[in-house]
Amino acid sequence: MKALSFFRTIQARLIVIYVLLILIAMQLIGVYFVSSMKNSLTDNFTKDLKARAEMLSILTADKFGSETGTADEESAVESLRGMVNNLYINGAEIQVLDASGKIITTSIPSQNDYVGQRNTQTVVSRALQGISDNEEYIIADDNVRKKVVAKPVISGDKVVGAIYIAADMKDLYATMSRINSVFLSGLLLALALTAVLGVILAHTITHPIKEMTKHATAVAEGRFNRKVPVFGNDEIGQLSQAFNYMTDRLREALLQNEEEKEKLSSILANMSDGVVATDESGAVILMNTRAALMLGAEGPLPAGASLGGLLGLEPEQSVSVTQGVPQSAMLHLSPMVGEDPNIVRVTFTPIHRREGGRIAGTIAVLQDVTEQENLEESRREFVANVSHELRTPLTTIKSYAEALDDGALEDPQLAVRFVGVIRNETERMIRLVTDLLHLSRLDSKESSLRIQQTDITEMLEDVADRFSFQIRQKRIHISTRVRKDVATAWLDRDQIDQVLGNLVSNALKYTPEGGTIQLEAHKSEDGMLAVSVRDSGIGIPKKDIERIFERFYRVDKARSRNMGGTGLGLSIAREIVKAHGGSISLQSELNEGSLVTFTLPLMKQRGSGA
Numbered sequence: 128m129k130a131l132s133f134f135r136t137i138q139a140r141l142i143v144i145y146v147l148l149i150l151i152a153m154q155l156i157g158v159y160f161v162s163s164m165k166n167s168l169t170d171n172f173t174k175d176l177k178a179r180a181e182m183l184s185i186l187t188a189d190k191f192g193s194e195t196g197t198a199d200e201e202s203a204v205e206s207l208r209g210m211v212n213n214l215y216i217n218g219a220e221i222q223v224l225d226a227s228g229k230i231i232t233t234s235i236p237s238q239n240d241y242v243g244q245r246n247t248q249t250v251v252s253r254a255l256q257g258i259s260d261n262e263e264y265i266i267a268d269d270n271v272r273k274k275v276v277a278k279p280v281i282s283g284d285k286v287v288g289a290i291y292i293a294a295d296m297k298d299l300y301a302t303m304s305r306i307n308s309v310f311l312s313g314l315l316l317a318l319a320l321t322a323v324l325g326v327i328l329a330h331t332i333t334h335p336i337k338e339m340t341k342h343a344t345a346v347a348e349g350r351f352n353r354k355v356p357v358f359g360n361d362e363i364g365q366l367s368q369a370f371n372y373m374t375d376r377l378r379e380a381l382l383q384n385e386e387e388k389e390k391l392s393s394i395l396a397n398m399s400d401g402v403v404a405t406d407e408s409g410a411v412i413l414m415n416t417r418a419a420l421m422l423g424a425e426g427p428l429p430a431g432a433s434l435g436g437l438l439g440l441e442p443e444q445s446v447s448v449t450q451g452v453p454q455s456a457m458l459h460l461s462p463m464v465g466e467d468p469n470i471v472r473v474t475f476t477p478i479h480r481r482e483g484g485r486i487a488g489t490i491a492v493l494q495d496v497t498e499q500e501n502l503e504e505s506r507r508e509f510v511a512n513v514s515h516e517l518r519t520p521l522t523t524i525k526s527y528a529e530a531l532d533d534g535a536l537e538d539p540q541l542a543v544r545f546v547g548v549i550r551n552e553t554e555r556m557i558r559l560v561t562d563l564l565h566l567s568r569l570d571s572k573e574s575s576l577r578i579q580q581t582d583i584t585e586m587l588e589d590v591a592d593r594f595s596f597q598i599r600q601k602r603i604h605i606s607t608r609v610r611k612d613v614a615t616a617w618l619d620r621d622q623i624d625q626v627l628g629n630l631v632s633n634a635l636k637y638t639p640e641g642g643t644i645q646l647e648a649h650k651s652e653d654g655m656l657a658v659s660v661r662d663s664g665i666g667i668p669k670k671d672i673e674r675i676f677e678r679f680y681r682v683d684k685a686r687s688r689n690m691g692g693t694g695l696g697l698s699i700a701r702e703i704v705k706a707h708g709g710s711i712s713l714q715s716e717l718n719e720g721s722l723v724t725f726t727l728p729l730m731k732q733r734g735s736g737a
């Protein structure tokens with residue numbers, strides 16, 4: 128398996144391709160070289176045989192020409208035999224033929240038996256016909272390949288014989304075999320060197336690639352501190368430099384992405400609005416802390432939790448949200464079991480993919496508008512209360528004015544009583560408008576405080592003296608007590624007198640005859656002036672205590688209106704105390720009386736007017 132995996136590598140492929148290229152090139156060169164060498168040796172061998180045959184033909188022609196008619200036949204044959212033997216050709220048979228094709232002499236003694244016999248080969252016949260270019264290849268009885276050359280012997284203009292040479296080509300082929308052996312050895316040596324050079328060359332190419340592969344793996348694992356070594360300025364070196372540059376840019380991009388994710392996470396975590404994100408199937412994938420608090424989701428959500436189930440949406444609405452229809456809804460969500468539900472405005476916004484415009488998910492933004500709705504409800508209730516408070520005396524005034532106009536004015540007693548009612552209702556309207564204007568100035572910060580050092584004992588006694596007539600009428604016992612540690616304090620005497628007046632007035636209204644009212648001032652645990660008004664009146668139900676400081680709020684509306692109250696006294700008291708930097712609270716039990724306590728700074732605060 129390792130061998131197979133090696134041959135699948137680029138290094139092995141480069142080596143194999145390189146060796147095959149060299150092998151093919153050497154084979155092509157070898158074929159051409161061997162073929163050319165063989166042709167060259169054969170041509171030279173043939174030319175040599177032809178040259179020797181030509182030379183022997185000339186010499187034989189001279190012998191035939193000089194011996195004819197003068198010397199005997201034996202002498203001529205001996206002379207020709209001597210010439211043939213002197214013209215030695217290794218592994219070759221030389222025959223001298225007469226004009227009829229008979230063998231006169233031969234260079235091989237073992238072939239003397241053929242002397243006198245005719246040589247009937249084609250080359251001999253052509254030579255005896257006067258054709259000089261006669262050659263062919265033959266294979267002897269011993270399977271030896273031979274080259275045959277025949278030349279005519281011409282004396283004067285007449286063919287008087289022929290020269291026949293059959294040369295053995297064994298030495299030529301032995302030479303070719305040695306050449307082939309040398310070439311094959313050279314080929315094997317060249318292939319070995321080529322393989323070594325191929326390994327070196329492949330290593331120089333694949334080593335940087337392996338390094339880049341390791342670096343790419345390290346980058347994929349998040350390790351960006353490694354650098355690919357640059358081995359040169361060639362293409363691979365440029366690739367290594369580009370890879371290092373890409374790694375740096377990728378690291379910067381990831382760092383920037385992480386920073387953006389941290390920013391986004393911080394923004395989501397600190398948003399005053401809740402954010403819930405879903406995927407394309409509607410499953411919740413992200414929810415910030417504010418959304419978890421608003422929804423009362425403790426711990427991680429179960430896998431596949433849907434947005435519709437989390438918010439309690441209707442099935443049709445859940446489908447439209449999943450389909451990417453932008454919409455908003457007002458929901459009542461209870462963060463904890465048993466608590467009053469909060470009013471939450473949920474805005475659904477689809478997330479579109481860049482390609483194709485498909486819906487990739489939905490972002491739901493949850494805004495707690497409970498306080499806004501409560502303020503809006505308070506505003507509507509305030510407008511309704513003001514309208515009602517004004518309408519009642521106006522209606523009364525109109526009715527009595529019409530009655531006077533219709534003839535009641537002529538009855539002195541009835542007219543006086545009607546005029547008295549109109550005066551009382553007018554004064555009630557004036558008090559209501561005055562209180563509203565006072566609240567308006569307190570809300571808009573237009574009523575500046577005139578802070579001065581005030582004697583607390585004197586202030587409480589003045590308030591008690593102011594209501595002495597009403598106190599004597601209802602036979603109520605009132606007492607004041609000021610501890611020594613709060614003899615004086617820095618405050619707006621007129622404003623605090625109004626607070627105390629409102630509190631004592633309420634205590635007188637709702638305390639039956641023979642009851643008690645206690646005014647007390649002491650230093651609280653946090654070092655502030657604490658002033659309390661305690662009565663033994665009818666008290667306030669627990670369900671009304673939280674709303675008692677709201678404007679126009681009355682526990683018993685009919686009775687309060689009959690007593691001349693506007694429902695703004697405690698509201699004005701709270702705003703004045705808050706303007707001084709203090710707080711006010713009320714404790715009460717039904718039929719057991721009430722205790723109202725407000726706190727004020729003892730020392731003069733910075734920025735306060737003198």
